[in-house]
Amino acid sequence: MELFQKFSKYYRPYRFLFYMDLFCALIVSAIDLSFPLILNILNRGVFLGDGENIIKIIGYVGVLLLVMYVVRYFAQYFITSWGHIMGARMESDMRQDLFSHLQKLSFSYYDKNNTGDMMSRIVSDLFDISELAHHGPENIFMSMLKIAGSFIILFLLNVKLTLILIGVTIVMILFSYVRNKKMRAIFMDNRLKISGVNSRVQDSLSGIRVVKSFVNEAYENERFQESNQTFLESKNRSYRTMGGYMAGNSFFQGLFYTIIIVVGGLLIAKDELVATDLALYVLYVNIYMNPIELLLNFTEQFQKGYAGFRRFVEVLDTEAEIVDAMNATELVEVKGDIEYRDVSFSYDDSVSVLNHMSVEIKAGETMALVGPSGGGKTTFCSLLPRFYEVTEGAVLIDGKDIRSLTLESLRSAIGIVQQDVYIFSGNIRDNIAYGRLNATEKEIHEAAKNANIHEFILSLPEGYDTFVGERGTRLSGGQKQRIAIARVFLKNPKILILDEATSALDNESEKYIQESLERLSENRTTIVIAHRLSTIRNxxxxxxxxxxxxxxxxxxxxxxxxxxxxxxxxYMQFEGIENRE
Structure with a gap:
């Protein structure tokens, strides 16, 4: 019921379309039910009269039927077109909610979950949900109307025959219920397996340069084949179960017709049923069976949509670990004094990465972090913008506990330049402007000059409009690094974190970038993680x-x-260059 309530809220903005869809479904169902009745009236009355009377009345009947089916045409058009549009709009709303929620989740969520799985939830799961959102209420409503309407008429035609059909229907419902429980688990397994396929594709294609450089295409093919085969086996199980389900219900449908012929024949022999009524009975049994068959076919769609929506809700129910406090205040007039006061931190209650650490950095000063990998340098820096939350102790900026500040104002005051620079697909201008989205062209150029990248950009045929490729593949490491520095110049924060920003560069690139970083660090509180110790002497x-x-x-x-x-x-780094004193 809770899942249903969460699902139904997405109908609220489109209530008019929803009710119109059901109204049109009502019209279609009523017209489909009325045709055998009209035929029965004609058989019992009009067609028993003389030819002249039939010719006189049949024209009106033809006009009535034409009007009915014109109305049915427009109703069916609305169901097919605007019903799908409603489903697409709901899908869009869900996708926006899911993406917005993913943006709010803390780094710890991304540490545990694969991008391919998240893509699967955003794309394929939501498509199945939108199909369920459109066809679900419509199919159920139309089916219930037709089943109820035809059942009443069948009951009026012959009580005994209809009671027997009710018994068969109950057995059919119980069979469907048991099979549905098995199918639900299998379709959820389908979702997990296709997420595994997506994750494998995303992982392999993102690292395609590494794959090719190590000539491991065959290995990646084997790994993908393993995931693909696992998904295929899951699909095979689902289709075998679906086959048993559909075949079983098809058997029950055949049983319906067998009972009608056998029992109907016996009732005719006892003069309890007229042959023409049996023909009409068969017509209504067809109307009775069609919605049942529709519901059976709808079962696969329902199971896919249901499994997809459960996975969708799983993400939405995941609470962000790091959020603004109830009474959070803005960080304004930032000076840049930083204090780590008895700070401890561990990932998921594992071994502590930082243990009772106390450090103070005065405004405008530079503090460098040095040490072996795994010592906690990057973690130390990640605590300052609250990418992770301290386990014990407190981190303060200008004497204020960062947990009492709004995340937006806190992170706006901090600029980060990392070793592994992320460049967005697009042009150079947009990548620099990411530091401040409303920056003017002049400000973007000034930031590029400060980062020692302006002249290089102008030397390109398309200048600032140059396309950089996915993750900046058309740029060198040094060029990407300088674009990242230009971003931070544009942001103009009072606090700066430099996370091994020059460790992977050649000497010439390092020289240019070190000049940019020194310029960037002026009048800012700076924390530097460095492996090249020559960069932190001062x-x-x-x-x-x-x-x-x-x-x-x-x-x-x-x-x-x-x-x-x-x-x-x-001395390990500078052995032979400087003498040890």
């Missing part, structure tokens, strides 16, 4: 993070004199 404080916490901290010269972890890292 940091106000260097913190060495290991899996046991803060191992060392201090300025470059002080840490060299300590001759500890930092010194070892430094």
């Amino acid at each position: 940091a106000d404080e260097i913190v060495v993070l290991t899996d046991e916490g803060i191992a060392e901290r201090g300025k470059h010269e002080v840490l060299l004199k300590k001759d500890g972890i930092y010194a070892r890292y430094y």
Whole structure:
């Protein structure tokens, strides 16, 4: 019932279309039911009279039937066209709700779920839901009308024969109920398996350059074949179950006609039924059976839509772990003082990544994080914009706990340049403007100049309109990095996080980018994660993070004199270039 209530709310904006669809279904059903009645009236009255009387009346009957079927034409047109449009609009609303909710979910959700599975929910699941949204109420309503109407007329024609048919119908309903329970589980399994196929495709195609560079096309084909075969087996199970279901109900339909012939013949022999009434009875049994057959065919569609909507609701019911507090305030007039006060953090109650860490960074200062992979450097930075929530302790900006601030104002005050830059498919202008969507052309050019990328862009045939390809495949690593820096220049935050922004670049690119980063860091509180220690010599404080916490901290010269972890890292990088003192 709860699932039904969630489903029905998507009909509310389209109530007029919904009720009109049902009204048109009522008209179609009434006309279909009326034809055998009209034929019966003609057989029992008009056609028993003289020819002149038949000719006189049949013209009016023809006009009446023509008008009825013209009306039926328009009703059927509305059902087929606007009924589908209503379903498409509901699908669009659901897709928007799903996408908007995915945007709100925390990083932890994306750590656990595959993009291919999310794509499956947004595309294929919602298509099946929209088909159910349109055909479900309409098919059920029309079927119930026809079944009820034909049943009443059948009952009036012959009580005994109809009571026997009721018994067969009850057995048929019980059979359908048992089969439906099995089909529901199988169709849900179909959804999971096709999500696995989508995930495999997304994973392989996203890493196609790695696949080809390692000549692993055959391996990827094998992996895809495994997922594809698993889905095929699931589909085979569903169709075998569906086959048994449809064949069983087809048997019951045959049983209906067998009973009509046998019992009807006996009743005629006993003068309890007229042969012409038996013919009419058969006509109404056809009307009675057609909606039952429609409902049987609808079962597959219902199961697909039901399974899809359950998966849809699963996502919507997933609550974002990080949201604004009830009384959250805006972060305004940002100075940039940062404090990590006794901060601890762990992923899913696993081993702690950070343990009781306390660090202060004054406004305008630069703090560098150094240490082995897995020491928690990126996690440390991710806590500041609340990509993850601290397990214990608090992170403060300008003396305010970041949990008391609105996420929008908090993240607007922080700029991030990462090693793995994400470039959106589109042109260079749009990618830079992503830092501030309402930026002017002049501001975009100024940001590009500050990032040392403006001259390169102008050298391209299409300049700022140059298409960069998916994930920026037509750009070098250094060019992508400078576009990312231009984005942050455009955003103009008071706090800056540089996450290994130059570690994967050649020396020439690093020189240009380091100049850009130094310009970007001016008058901003900056946290730098660095593997190239030459880039952080002038940091106000260097913190060495290991899996046991803060191992060392201090300025470059002080840490060299300590001759500890930092010194070892430094001399490993510059052995033969600088003499150890």
